[in-house]
Amino acid sequence: MLKDQTFLITGIADENSLAMKTAEKILENNGKVVCAGLGVTPFHKNISEKAQAFLDKNYNDFQTACHKVLGDQVYTAPLDVTLPESLDFLAKDLYQKDIKLNGFLHAIAMDKTIRQKSVKPMLEVTVEEFNETMNVSAFSLISLSQALLSNNVLQNGASIVSLSYIAAEKVSSFPYINISIAKAALERLTMEIAHELGRKYGIRANAIRFSPYMGSKAGNATLNAEDVEKAHQKSPLGNALPEDLAHEIVHLFRKETRITGEIRHVDGGFHIMG
């Protein structure tokens, strides 16, 4: 279904990341992937030893998992979406290696106001925490698109998919407060570029709200098993599985489908329950 098409996958932390399941499914459908993971780049200046160690471990886990699951030959590169030079460097590298993208998965989110499964109330969130979460989790959709387009890496007709969740729309029983505002912005940004890039380049952009998922590193760090079980009970079909999400993304990645600007649910029906 995705023959001769290549997609950039962000948001892989390890083997269990949702983004990894998507990458696997793309390969199964005869597509190709390139992967960018959080790591030290030449553009990080004056970072602490602790931060360096964290980033190194993160990148190592990412790369090891990519090689194991997606093959030794898979393209991997470090990326920090808050550094414009890092985005530009990645785009230029892809260009020089003659890798043209038919789309990308934006699966990047970060919220330091969630610690050990508990979360700051909105009124205690600082402007720095608000901005950082907003930039990493929402604006990066724009800066990544900018970098890829200005370097002629993202092709006409490409398909962009971003990961959101139901907390973007409603007050959540999960520890999603500050991040839920960023997800609302991410969804609205997805619609805006669906319009702007759709008219200019035939590029599509859609977002998906997935069931709460503890299997990944991020999910495990933030969610409580009890809350996830409640969502499972509430959803007519139970919580959706990573494979369901991967199917949907592959579907949205397929060529020339005039679906754009949509906020879709892959959630076992969670969103229809009043």
Place this chain on the structure above:
Amino acid sequence: MLKDQTFLITGIADENSLAMKTAEKILENNGKVVCAGLGVTPFHKNISEKAQAFLDKNYNDFQTACHKVLGDQVYTAPLDVTLPESLDFLAKDLYQKDIKLNGFLHAIAMDKTIRQKSVKPMLEVTVEEFNETMNVSAFSLISLSQALLSNNVLQNGASIVSLSYIAAEKVSSFPYINISIAKAALERLTMEIAHELGRKYGIRANAIRFSPYMGSKAGNATLNAEDVEKAHQKSPLGNALPEDLAHEIVHLFRKETRITGEIRHVDGGFHIMG
């Protein structure tokens, strides 16, 4: 993708019907189809000659198109969703022929207040016109599900897709007034059975809002070329094509995907424009 699966397709009038495009796409994906078209059934009593002639022509066009496009062997049967006996007869016939369904497409709508591309204002619609449109276009989702389930024809885990359009949510510039109320009801019914049949049988139910489309008999009878062109201009990717719709339906028909209760848009982005 749909190997060993069989789907009931309603709403085929001729070769150009959206439902026909969907049936073709199911075959391409190795699935099987059975088709029900509007025609005279043994349960029509005392119908006028004119009505008989209309129904006969309709059924003949349907059957001819099915045989031509889907093959001589394709199962076809007459159906009038307003006659409970007709629904029951169809279900029993499928059961006796040992045809188990993995889902169905509900693409049935009728609104006599649209005549020659113009439409009655809401305040002039009679209760009979309201009820008839509501029954044919919305309640039939329930009566068809009832008939298939009570005759053990619809399998656990089946997938139901209904066709709606943006007029279900907003006031439309197309001649959709009375029918738009029925579509709102159809969408809400889709959500209700997503819940009810999801919990009981793992059955999924989703609705799709498709771009305005004049290629079909129904579209051609109701829409103006100018209005369709306006929607085309307004949509970032232009109006979606029947093939886009067929892809989406096949995607929702695939087995064991935990997507349910959704109202999806296949519309080139029309719905994101304020």
Place this chain on the structure above:
Amino acid sequence: MLKDQTFLITGIADENSLAMKTAEKILENNGKVVCAGLGVTPFHKNISEKAQAFLDKNYNDFQTACHKVLGDQVYTAPLDVTLPESLDFLAKDLYQKDIKLNGFLHAIAMDKTIRQKSVKPMLEVTVEEFNETMNVSAFSLISLSQALLSNNVLQNGASIVSLSYIAAEKVSSFPYINISIAKAALERLTMEIAHELGRKYGIRANAIRFSPYMGSKAGNATLNAEDVEKAHQKSPLGNALPEDLAHEIVHLFRKETRITGEIRHVDGGFHIMG
């Protein structure tokens, strides 16, 4: 605020009806009301003794409550919204008494598939039950508007308010199944006439989703105390009170406010909880 304005109030069963609280609030704001209650009309033919007794008791309760709460002089009349002659008779009577309406409250709903606080699954609802609920609870908004407008009783710039609830949009934990489809249709009808009557006559139409409420006869017959308490806990401000609803309706009734087509929530914030 409502000086020299007169509103038709439907949906009063007794002193505790939500519609009665609204009528009281209109009087407090110097407006006038006329009330229509379910009862036997000259247009009921061949009704059973039992039905006659039910309707008589209903009308008697309505009239007694109106006189007690709204004053002996308040206009009261029987109405059955399923009988076009009854609607027409009411409108003509208002016209002959030179009562011009500045708006009306549509608070009429009926669903026989709810019995003793339990409810039929959607798949067991018959077409007759579906139609009856749809006609009484949704189409009556149209037929009442038709009757009032064609008899020159509803003035230009009038304001129409209909009562809905959150179940119109989502699957409900309350015994709202068949009726929820009718409420979805009612909301969509409200939007449609907001457009149609807005352009023609400057008439406004809005719907309100109110918190679950057991204080009224209808609420008490359908809701469980436990479910209402759950909604109270879930809502940031607790369930809204009848007075909150009455305030909102009076607000929407005030002259020349360009608010129309809205589906508003008076629900303590229930609808924002995911």
Place this chain on the structure above:
Amino acid sequence: MLKDQTFLITGIADENSLAMKTAEKILENNGKVVCAGLGVTPFHKNISEKAQAFLDKNYNDFQTACHKVLGDQVYTAPLDVTLPESLDFLAKDLYQKDIKLNGFLHAIAMDKTIRQKSVKPMLEVTVEEFNETMNVSAFSLISLSQALLSNNVLQNGASIVSLSYIAAEKVSSFPYINISIAKAALERLTMEIAHELGRKYGIRANAIRFSPYMGSKAGNATLNAEDVEKAHQKSPLGNALPEDLAHEIVHLFRKETRITGEIRHVDGGFHIMG
């Protein structure tokens, strides 16, 4: 209606500001107002002469208009929502003057990517422009609430209203791109604090989407007459007027109404048009 109640009004630039109309309406309803306008505060460091002159003129216009329209005695103070010290200073000053607030109007927005009625595409917006618009137009709702609550100025049961517009939800034909993302965030923040402050303090928070309006300084600087006229034609009742908005805000400000978390439209029905 608002007797013995005091509200903080932000967003007044001159006599024609929407916030000014609201302040007037509060006085008409026997409430009191205090006004904060953009101006130089003791916490501005090292600002350019040009910036100083701009801020001085802005504050002067604000103060002159307040005195003229709301009376010489009205409380006015400078405020820059991007400076935490400025927010804190205002709150402390109110506290020391024993002014307790029953609510506030958030009508603050800024987007430097709109210049002379034209607007940067999303892909050209820099992270600085994104952050600045987001902070001034959305996060300020939080920082203002923080300052008022931590200084015991905002009372239990208070009512917060924020100004949004339809572009928060859909792609706009107005020059709202970068700002529309901030408005989406503002709406989601309004819902989040409706929950958080509702449970803790019985505080309510709602947002209003108003018709496009050129009468104000901000509207005149950004909107084209032609686009505003198109919205007027599209809306069943035409564009809403500042007085309609003021009525709605006064309604939401009234005590003890259990309406919260709502995104309301005062727009002549614009939002119902598909």
